[in-house]
Amino acid sequence: MRILQKIRMLTLAVCCALLPAIAPAAGVPVAVFPLQELGEGRNEVNLPFTRVLAERLAESGNEITSLQTVIAFMANNRIRTVGRLETFHISRVREDLGAAFVLLGTVSQAKERPEPSMGLTLNLVRTYDARTVWSYVGSFSAGDERRVLGIGEPHSVAALQPLLLDEIVESWPWEIINEIQMGGSISVDSIVLQPTQVRPGEEVQARVLLRNVWPAGRAPRVFFKADDQLYAATVSDDGRTYEATWVAGEKNGRSPVTLVLEWPLYNRSETALLGAYVVDGTPPLFEIDLRGTRLHEGRQVFRGELVIIPRLLVRKPLDHWRLAFFSEAGNMEGALEGKGNLPERFIWQGRGTHGPVDDGKYQVVLEAWDKAGNSAKATGEVVLDRSSPDVDLALTQSEEGVVVDLEHKGKVPLAHWRMEMWTKEGKLLTKAEGSELPVKIEVDLPAGDQNQDIRGVILVEDVMGTRVRRKVEDLLPKVKPKAEVKEEKPTGISESWVDEF
């Protein structure tokens, strides 16, 4: 028993190892044409055995074109004979039925008397070159199947048929069939599918130029298939160009487009993948960073160069973009456009279409369009201020000397200031510095120096880094003596008294 089990396992292993080598190739259609029967006449047909043969070949792994389709093909092509085909029709079988092979055959004999006998010839014809690649001649009779005591002997033609079928399947040319790479019969010359990126609800257009030309009555129905929807194609006058338009679906994603040819008469269709388009309803997502500015009173102020750095929040290929600058009044002062993705950075030096723009508030608008046409924009506000830091200096006489009033008159906040004042002789009167203005500084003037010229320098640096050096004497007129000041401001003291003093 153990030995028997081992033998069984070994047999199973050998069968499994051989299985891939003898496995049939699916997808190579064989059109089994009605078998001729040489009975009473030359053009008799044996449909029952044709059906049995086709079923048996299908069971053994062949893709068999249905007999109904084959008969429809024969009717449509006015083929009135069986057992043979012209080369012209063989090639048409390939075009119309998409079959790689045609099986033609003749039942050379099928008689019950004097003893049951059956003979068959088969020819397997390759459709692309109309060459017979395999032939079979087989026959069985009751005389061939004599058994001991006559047990199990076939007593009818029907009983002989399985023997023939077994022999046919056994000698079936799998090697030749498996070698065929059955491509579609659709021969596409050119394809136009546009746009390849589309927004939901927008129109998609497909146009194909086929090399195949079918005569009237044999032309297939042509459709474009996208998103599981069929769109009927219109055909041009020359019968070669097929075109259709449809509306892209709402769902984002890739939609393959397939050309579908249907022959309702033969209950078959053929497809060819043309390409795909992408439905994209998502606008590009990006923002801009403005660099080279200082925050002043809640506004970003820049003087020389404004660096605009676009930053894509979700990476996506872009079709084109536009950077524009709008004045406070809403006028576009300048714009820059480009194709493709955004550059790493933009630098604006305050120039517009017509040259340098005025100082003021500007809106920076960066707009971008993706391949599907979705657009988005990012904006930012900046203030262009080319002015230098400016200080106003005022000196007024006080009891002990002079009071210096320093006031910032520029728009850009100061970062630092420093003031030094000295007499004509170079005696330092005061030295002060700070970061905020205005400020009042009292300067004591030495006795006897009341009328002296005060010299000095003020250094101012704003937050933008701009430095200005001003001479005190340039800022203000000479310091007026106390008497003169008092003269300007009537105090009730007589002039004569002053003179006397």
Next chain:
Amino acid sequence: MSFESRFGVQRLVRVYRFLFLVLFVLLGTGCETLLMRSDPLPVHRQLAPLPPGPICRVAVVPFLNDTDYPLADAIFHKVFAAQFQASGNYLVVQEGDILKIYQQLRLLPGETPTPEQLQIVGRRVNAQLLITGTVMEMRENRDRLGSTDPVIAAEIQIRDGNNGESLWTAYHRRQGIEYQKAMHFGTIHTITGLSRQMAMEIINLWQKKGLKQCDVSPRS
């Protein structure tokens, strides 16, 4: 006669009886073919040489029927054409193409084409060789067991595809029972089977005589 010599004669008689019995059994079971017959070859005649080089494109045109057997020409033709196709890498012209030309020439299958018509067929299908044939005898006898014993005689010609001129001929006549080996084994009981066997024998002989196969494999 001594006892010893008498005993020796008896033994010899027994041996002879045994040998006779074996011979009788062999003859009775049909093995006379093994002992007496040899396979007859087709009668081959060469009228002209074949075209040089390998033969690729061959047209097997409809055969003629000189028998009372219905459609004997069609049966033998179908079998011969299929067997010829299977015997080598020949590009056998589709029967449909040949019969289309027959139709255009107003020739019915079974009618004898003129040499001129054969020339037209050969040139139209661009065949190097034409094969024509006549089935001269086809019948189904009954053997001792009541089985069919077919008999076929046919003459097959190889013709020049360019001009229809006859180059080789082969006459062959066989009977199903001639292939019997032992008991009932080997006997051919069908017309189709005998046609196939005869076609194979004719083609084998032709190939031995110099009919070269095409070197274009159907797998290429």
